[in-house]
Amino acid sequence: MPPRPFPYPLSIGTDIAHTVRIQRIVAPVNANDAPTRLFRFMRQFLTYREQQEFWARFKGARTALGPQLPHVARYLAGRWAAKEAAIKAVHWRTLSALHVQILRRQPGSHGGGPLYAVILDKPAASRPSGKRAHPPVSAEPASMEPILDGFQDADQLEHGDATAQAPSGPGPSKPLDDEYTPAELQDDDIPGQIAQISISHDGEYATAVCLAAEEPSAGDVGGEAAARNF
Template structure:
């Protein structure tokens, strides 16, 4: 008997991040700003900076200089960033055309009202800040030195 295809087009993506790897990256001089600028959408930047009481994002990535203020990177900050990194990578893998066709900033991790469930929103990539996009279901889990994320998205 020939198998019947699943009635819905679903895509699944998963990613695991080793926290010490992110800790080593963020320990590099001025790398926190470069890392967050590279992977976080502007709304996520604002969420991150508000959550951890950081100054506003500079308009440009600072050059390596001794006058750049140093930010103390906490374990909670590292865990939050690792979770976003894993979620975005999982979402990119779940995208219908794959990770190569969607940028880090075209995936926005959101949390529903009043501590609701996290989701990923695939933006259209036009760069105008439009919030319209397709939503994928997201699960993020932290345990010891690891963060894992899984995304299910309709194809």
């Protein structure tokens, strides 16, 4: 008798990020450098709404790249790991970093609310309308790692945005600008599926786990969504 399928349409993803690596990427090469590296890196994987929440927390580039730099790297490493975990959990879709928003629920009586993810129906813009083109959505296997690899070259940071390179083979084409949710419309009503996210930090590393619910495909009956991969 074959094993019984897992009874619930749930999927788990996990990831780990090296905080020191993130700090090297975003830190200015010289003390007087403009915060170009930080801006470009954030626009590669944070939606416009996520960037606004980042700046509300860190109060401007001078603070973020000064005494707060270790905390900035820790924060960004956690968000990076969380998005990678979500991409892995939602394995039935081809997602980019801009398909995933990591948000915090409204604070309650005990301080800040818990984090959660929204798996967006379509990617969200990382720039206000009319700005330069968005980074392309990678083909499967879904991974944000090429973005980090691209940012290891300081020359590339000085001469243009690093973008994720799609692996060889067929994959989805780059969305047009009008296929992104504009920055001005990224509010609590943006269409998508909520997923559970947990981020942990230990020393130089940030880890994240995502628990996502598989949305039924057309024609699924009963437990077919849960058993589809068996």
